[in-house]
Amino acid sequence: MGKIGVIQFPGSNCEYETIRAIEAVGGQADLLRWNVSETVFHQYEGYVVPGGFSYQDRVRSGAIAAKLPIISYLIAADLLHKPILGICNGCQILAESGLSPNTAQQHQIEMALTPNEKDHLPVGFLCQWVFVKIVHPEKSVFTPFFKPNDVLPIVMSHAEGRFVLKPGISSDELTCVSYCNEQGEDMVSQNGSFIAGLCNSKGNVMAIMPHPERVVFSHQLPFNLSLKWAHAKEQGAGQKGPWEALFKAMVAAAA
Amino acid sequence: MTSLSVFVYTKNTDLHVLSAKHAIIHSLGVTSLELLKRYTFWKLTFDQPNEEEAKKAIEKMMASSFYLLNPNKQAYLWSLNSQYFHVMVKRASGHADTLCTLFQKRGYSSLTKIETATVWEIGFSGTQEELCEKVLASTSSSKGLLLNPLFETYSFF
Numbered sequence: 099m100g101k102i103g104v105i106q107f108p109g110s111n112c113e114y115e116t117i118r119a120i121e122a123v124g125g126q127a128d129l130l131r132w133n134v135s136e137t138v139f140h141q142y143e144g145y146v147v148p149g150g151f152s153y154q155d156r157v158r159s160g161a162i163a164a165k166l167p168i169i170s171y172l173i174a175a176d177l178l179h180k181p182i183l184g185i186c187n188g189c190q191i192l193a194e195s196g197l198s199p200n201t202a203q204q205h206q207i208e209m210a211l212t213p214n215e216k217d218h219l220p221v222g223f224l225c226q227w228v229f230v231k232i233v234h235p236e237k238s239v240f241t242p243f244f245k246p247n248d249v250l251p252i253v254m255s256h257a258e259g260r261f262v263l264k265p266g267i268s269s270d271e272l273t274c275v276s277y278c279n280e281q282g283e284d285m286v287s288q289n290g291s292f293i294a295g296l297c298n299s300k301g302n303v304m305a306i307m308p309h310p311e312r313v314v315f316s317h318q319l320p321f322n323l324s325l326k327w328a329h330a331k332e333q334g335a336g337q338k339g340p341w342e343a344l345f346k347a348m349v350a351a352a353a
Numbered sequence: 354m355t356s357l358s359v360f361v362y363t364k365n366t367d368l369h370v371l372s373a374k375h376a377i378i379h380s381l382g383v384t385s386l387e388l389l390k391r392y393t394f395w396k397l398t399f400d401q402p403n404e405e406e407a408k409k410a411i412e413k414m415m416a417s418s419f420y421l422l423n424p425n426k427q428a429y430l431w432s433l434n435s436q437y438f439h440v441m442v443k444r445a446s447g448h449a450d451t452l453c454t455l456f457q458k459r460g461y462s463s464l465t466k467i468e469t470a471t472v473w474e475i476g477f478s479g480t481q482e483e484l485c486e487k488v489l490a491s492t493s494s495s496k497g498l499l500l501n502p503l504f505e506t507y508s509f510f
Contacts, residue, residue, distance in 0.1 A: 156372040158501060161491065165380035169494045194501070195494040206493050210503040218447040262504050 100143025100352040103130040105172075105188075107163045110150035112185065112311060119311040120146070123342055125349035132168050139171045144181040144352030147172075147188030149255070149309055159211060159258045160190030169195045173205050181239050181351040182303045186256055189295070189305035198305040199263070199272045200298045208264040209296070211307065214257055214289035221288060223257040227323055228287060230294045230308060231278045238274050238297040239351040240304045243343035249282040250340040251323050252308040254289070259307040261293040272296045275306055280324055302351070310341035354465075355399050355407045359415075360392040360430045360472060361422040367391055377498055383487045388476030392433070394441060395421055398466040410461060418459075420452055438475040438484060442500045442507045473499055481509065 102120050104127050106113045113129055120127040127146075130139060153162035163169075169191075176182060176197055184192035189211065192198040196205035214221045232248045235241035263269055275295030277287040286292045295306030312318055316330040316337040330337065367390070374389045399407045415421050415429065422429055433439055453467040477484045489507060491497035500507055 153372050154368065156369040157498060161498060161501070162372045162376050164491075164494050165376045165498060167380070173494070194491065204493075207491055207501065207503065210501045212504045213444075213446070215446065218445075219451060220446060220448050264503055 099126060099349070101141070102127040102144040102146060102348065102352050103134075103139065103142035104128070104146045104148055105130050105132065105168065106148070107132045107150070107152035107166075107191075109152045109154055110148050110187065112149035112187075112309065116146050116148045116185065116311045119314040119341075119345050120349060122314055123346040123349055125345065125352070130168075132163070132166055134168065136167075136171050139168065140175070142180075142352075144348055145172060145175060145183070146348075147182070147184040147191050148311070149186030149188060152187055152191065155187075155258075158190075158194070160187060160192075160194040163191045164194035169197075172197060176200070176205075176298075176303055179300060179302050181348050183240060183348060184303075184305040185311060186259075186307055186309055189307050190258065192303065192305040198298055198303050199267065199296050200303065201267055201272070203299075208267055210262045211256075211258045212260045212262050214259055216286075216288065216290045221290070223255075224259070224288050225253070225255045226288070227251055227320060228254045228294075228308065229278050229280050229282075230275050231282050233273050233276055234271075235274075237271075238301040238304055240297070240344050240347050241274055243347050247282055249278060249280065251313060251319060251327055252294075252310060252341065253312045254287070254294075254308045256289070256307055259287075259289040260291040261296065261307075269293055269296070272299070274304060275308075310344050313339045313341045314345060315339045315342075355402060355404050357397055357399075357404070357407050357411060358431070359395045359397070359411060359421070360433055361395065361427050362390065362392050362430070364426055364428050373498060377488055381487065381495065381498065385478045385483075386475070386488065387478060388437060388474070390474040392430075392472040392474065393422070394468075394470045394472045396466075396468040397464060398468075399463045400465050401463045407463075410464070414456060414461065420455070433472070433474060438477055438481065439510050440473045440475065440489060440499070440507050441470045441510055442473065442505050443470045444505050
């Protein structure tokens with residue numbers, strides 16, 4: 099089984115729960131520091147760039163981390179088709195480094211995560227439960243265990259999560275997770291975006307703003323979210339949660 | 354109509370600048386960067402012709418609220434040193450309009466408009482074109498840092 103490296107930058111804060119999520123589905127994961135050697139880095143078969151506030155979000159979220167040497171190793175891993183998952187700040191880092199969506203295959207910056215805004219007014223940091231649905235599950239190595247239009251609860255926790263794509267790039271083919279209501283009807287989220295996660299055209303890189311690693315177990319769900327998920331929570335601690343399938347798929351892809 | 358510009362800066366070490374300078378020199382390899390400073394730019398427009406009155410109003414706004422600056426850790430200048438490059442980075446946002454309405458409700462009825470941006474003061478031994486290409490607009494993990502051209506615009510002044 100291939101090991102997954104979870105990259106820790108100064109200011110990351112979701113790395114340990116990400117490792118726990120991977121281990122919960124039978125995978126093996128190690129913490130990789132941002133200044134790890136290239137030789138050690140390439141011993142892994144998949145990578146997660148976890149959430150947090152790398153470099154205190156200085157200049158822009160993810161901007162400083164995206165210039166580090168480790169990003170060139172990550173680009174080399176992408177060229178080898180290894181699975182790469184960026185969550186929240188990791189999503190911002192993948193955007194700033196040109197790893198996602200990378201439609202031109204040149205690792206140029208093609209998308210930005212801009213400050214949360216609705217009706218042209220800033221809405222600040224948002225931390226709340228939302229519903230998202232899986233779009234085109236067959237296109238990404240992270241989503242084959244989901245069904246099309248599966249509606250799942252997830253935690254959103256960011257201040258800069260509004261996707262802006264380079265002019266000329268259509269989100270239709272790249273979106274793999276989009277915001278919706280509990281019934282699965284498309285909607286623009288409180289952050290002003292309808293996109294929650296994007297994949298690259300090869301399907302091996304996924305950048306998602308909400309936190310799947312926080313919903314791997316059913317006990318992580320709140321009772322008041324909805325009747326269906328409250329019932330899942332009642333089954334007790336350690337039971338499968340809605341996003342277990344994503345990490346399971348990643349572990350399989352890294353094998 | 355009177356418009357006044359204010360440049361707000363951090364009195365102590367600006368950590369954004371510290372990281373940006375380190376990344377530009379060590380990660381992007383741009384050794385021709387000599388100085389980097391960051392200001393929050395405010396341009397306030399009043400419908401009164403008296404510049405002194407407008408200046409007093411801005412000083413009062415700054416002293417009585419934390420919206421334009423936090424006097425505990427920030428200070429301001431009315432103009433900048435002209436020997437360096439100055440780049441104004443703007444984001445499309447309704448934040449300044451909201452702030453203008455708020456000040457108007459607080460009794461600054463002659464205030465008509467507020468504009469805001471980030472201003473980078475850059476000491477760079479090279480041409481403006483080189484500065485744009487190597488330091489400003491971020492286009493990949495190896496080029497540019499200070500702004501993301503997908504949602505920010507810039508101009509020299």
